[in-house]
Amino acid sequence: MAATIARNFARIRGHVLRRNTPAMLFKHARRYNHDEVNNYTVPYFPEEAKKRSSDAEYPDIEVSTEDFKFVERLLPQKTVPIPDEQELYPTPSGWVPTNENLQPKEYGVRRTRNHMLPCYYKKHNNGRETVKIQRIYGDIWKLKEDLSGYFASNVEFPVDIQVHEVGRWILVRGNYTEQVAQFLLSKGF
Amino acid sequence: MMVLTNTLCVLPKQLRLGNILRFISTCSKKLNDGSYMATERPPLPIMTSRKIEFPNPYIAPKQAWLENLDTVNSEKLGIVDLHPDIFGVAPRIDMLHRNVKWQQLYKYINYDWEPTRAEVRGGGRKMWPQKKTGRHRAGSNRAPQWRGGGKAMAERGPYSKYYMLSEADRINGLCIALSVKYAQNDLHIVDSLEIPTDESEYLEELIDTRYWGFSALFVDDTDIMPENIALAASDIGQFNLMPVYGLNVYSILKHNTLVLTLAAVDKIEKKLLERLHSPFLHSSKKGKRPS
Numbered sequence: 228m229a230a231t232i233a234r235n236f237a238r239i240r241g242h243v244l245r246r247n248t249p250a251m252l253f254k255h256a257r258r259y260n261h262d263e264v265n266n267y268t269v270p271y272f273p274e275e276a277k278k279r280s281s282d283a284e285y286p287d288i289e290v291s292t293e294d295f296k297f298v299e300r301l302l303p304q305k306t307v308p309i310p311d312e313q314e315l316y317p318t319p320s321g322w323v324p325t326n327e328n329l330q331p332k333e334y335g336v337r338r339t340r341n342h343m344l345p346c347y348y349k350k351h352n353n354g355r356e357t358v359k360i361q362r363i364y365g366d367i368w369k370l371k372e373d374l375s376g377y378f379a380s381n382v383e384f385p386v387d388i389q390v391h392e393v394g395r396w397i398l399v400r401g402n403y404t405e406q407v408a409q410f411l412l413s414k415g416f
Numbered sequence: 417m418m419v420l421t422n423t424l425c426v427l428p429k430q431l432r433l434g435n436i437l438r439f440i441s442t443c444s445k446k447l448n449d450g451s452y453m454a455t456e457r458p459p460l461p462i463m464t465s466r467k468i469e470f471p472n473p474y475i476a477p478k479q480a481w482l483e484n485l486d487t488v489n490s491e492k493l494g495i496v497d498l499h500p501d502i503f504g505v506a507p508r509i510d511m512l513h514r515n516v517k518w519q520q521l522y523k524y525i526n527y528d529w530e531p532t533r534a535e536v537r538g539g540g541r542k543m544w545p546q547k548k549t550g551r552h553r554a555g556s557n558r559a560p561q562w563r564g565g566g567k568a569m570a571e572r573g574p575y576s577k578y579y580m581l582s583e584a585d586r587i588n589g590l591c592i593a594l595s596v597k598y599a600q601n602d603l604h605i606v607d608s609l610e611i612p613t614d615e616s617e618y619l620e621e622l623i624d625t626r627y628w629g630f631s632a633l634f635v636d637d638t639d640i641m642p643e644n645i646a647l648a649a650s651d652i653g654q655f656n657l658m659p660v661y662g663l664n665v666y667s668i669l670k671h672n673t674l675v676l677t678l679a680a681v682d683k684i685e686k687k688l689l690e691r692l693h694s695p696f697l698h699s700s701k702k703g704k705r706p707s
Contacts, residue, residue, distance in 0.1 A: 306470075306693040335474040340693045364474035395506075 307340050329415025331373075334365035336416040344411055348404045356402040360411070363395045371397060377410045378403070461494035462607070468499050470689050475500035478598060482678065483606050485645070488622050496605050496681065502591050502688050503598045512596070515589035515665040518581040527573040533558045533566030584699035587691050593668040594684070604628070604675045609636050609657070614647035619655060629672030630654055635663055637679040660684055 277283060281290070310324070317323045325338060339345050345362040363370060371390050374397070378386040387400040399407060461482075468477055477497040483490045498504070533539065539558030546553055560568040581589075597603040604626075611618060623632055631654035634645065639659035649655040658667065660683045668674055676684070691697055 304695070305690055307695050337472070337474060341695070393506075 307342070310342060323412055326415035329413070331369075331414060333369040334363065334367065336360065336370070336411055336414075337362040337364065338416070344408055344416070346404065346407050346411065348402060350402075355400075358399040358402065358404050358407050360397040360399070360407060361395070363397065367392055367395065367397065373414070374399075374407070374410055377413075378406065381406055457493075461492075463494040463496065465495070466497040468497055469686070470499075470501070470693055472500045475504060478504045480598070480603065480605050483604055485606050485609060485611050485622065485675075488618070488625055490626050493607055496678065498598070498681070499685050499689065501692060502685055503594050503603070505588075505591050505595045507596050507599065508588075508592055511585065511589050511592055512665060512669065514585060515581065515593075516669065518579070519664060519666045521577040522579060524577045525573070526571065526575045526577060528571035529573045530567040530570035532568075532570060533560060536564070536566045539565075582699050583691070584697055587688060587697070589665045590663070590668075591688060591692075593665045594674075597668060597674045602629070602673050604673060605681055606675055606677055608642070608677055608679075609634055609645045609675075610642050611644045611648060614644040616648045616651040619645070619648040620652065623655070623673075628675075631671045632656075632673040632675055633658060633667055633671035634675045635660060635680045636677045637683045660687075 278285070280286065310322075322342070324342075336345065339362070346358055346360045348356070348358050350356050360370075367390055371388055375386070375388055378388075382403065386403060389398040389400075391398070463482065466477075471477070478500055480496050480498055480503075481490075481492050482494040482496050484493055533556065536558040539556040541556075543554040543557055544551060556562075558565045560566055594603065611622075623629070634649070634655070634657045636657070637660050639661075641657050646657060649657055654671075656667075656671065660680050663684065
């Protein structure tokens with residue numbers, strides 16, 4: 228597309244370039260003055276039309292954007308808002324905000340854009356159950372150590388943990404969604 | 417920024433930084449020895465940081481020089497902060513390939529066409545009796561296994577290869593392409609696209625002295641480009657101009673160097689972040705390439 232633009236400029240080189248000329252979408256756009264059309268009375272009385280026009284002292288129509296706030300209230304928000312501060316955590320829905328004081332320096336797990344923990348349970352077709360932690364920053368192996376330490380003290384059985392260093396995710400074997408979430412919350416993420 | 421607004425109080429209040437810089441850099445002047453010099457410029461550095469929406473708590477902002485185009489040699493006007501989620505993501509080459517493939521295919525019409533056995537001339541006669549010849553059962557000499565026969569499962573063009581990549585993939589692809597350019601030192605940020613002359617030699621010399629490679633893509637936030645650079649780039653096929661709304665993965669990868677204006681960086685970052693934090697962005701299996 229840029230090539231096309233450049234080629235077209237080559238064609239009109241030496242002539243004055245048009246700048247900021249608005250495109251004429253309809254042929255009628257120039258032919259009629261919209262105010263004249265709107266204020267036209269049938270049969271046409273110039274005095275009546277003058278009273279209606281927006282230039283008159285008491286115009287027939289008043290343009291107001293006052294009520295547009297009610298429309299804005301209905302429009303969906305473009306980005307997910309930051310949740311308001313609550314008096315008591317966890318909230319009735321069980322949501323807890325991040326706590327920067329608890330967070331270790333070596334690594335970090337970032338909340339999703341919906342302010343939720345990025346750990347996902349999946350039941351595979353062969354019956355295998357996994358929990359995946361995503362959006363990991365920093366030393367992923369330290370996170371794995373801490374997680375396995377948490378499992379050692381909280382789960383009876385040994386838990387297999389897979390670390391994908393390039394993809395920045397950790398896969399836990401078995402349905403340990405609750406334990407993983409509790410671990411992440413205890414670390415302040 | 418405060419210094420800028422004080423010195424340029426003649427300008428309307430609504431002007432953004434990019435526009436102010438654009439206004440300033442038009443004041444460049446040709447010297448007697450043939451070189452060009454920017455005459456009026458606020459005290460350097462113009463900026464050393466930039467406000468970043470939706471900051472990443474674990475990665476510091478990426479930094480880039482703010483340069484100029486109105487002199488052949490690069491002048492460092494300041495430092496720009498770039499969002500790490502857009503200019504510093506992991507280079508997933510599979511995602512780039514997915515985007516490039518989509519861009520090539522969605523506008524591609526396959527015109528390949530070959531006749532079926534019904535469309536090949538002849539073949540209406542049974543070649544030999546069904547039985548007693550000792551040969552195979554042949555009903556037509558235009559069957560696909562025959563020499564000169566029709567084609568089974570042939571390409572029946574014209575056939576559109578159009579499909580839509582999912583929005584998540586398109587946005588991811590743009591972020592990765594920008595990050596790759598930044599990581600390879602092929603991303604340059606300039607105050608504006610104003611150059612002092614409309615000669616293409618100036619642009620060539622500028623790109624040669626700055627080692628910007630064989631091709632460059634200049635991106636501005638508007639589609640009404642400054643006259644000089646439009647005329648200068650029109651003579652050279654590998655220097656191209658593009659508004660922000662035309663930015664795409666294929667063009668970013670095709671050009672050696674990507675030159676963004678500050679206003680373009682603002683707009684790109686704002687739009688991409690808005691989509692990345694949108695409640696409606698989903699990756700879907702629908703957007704994948706039909707196999």
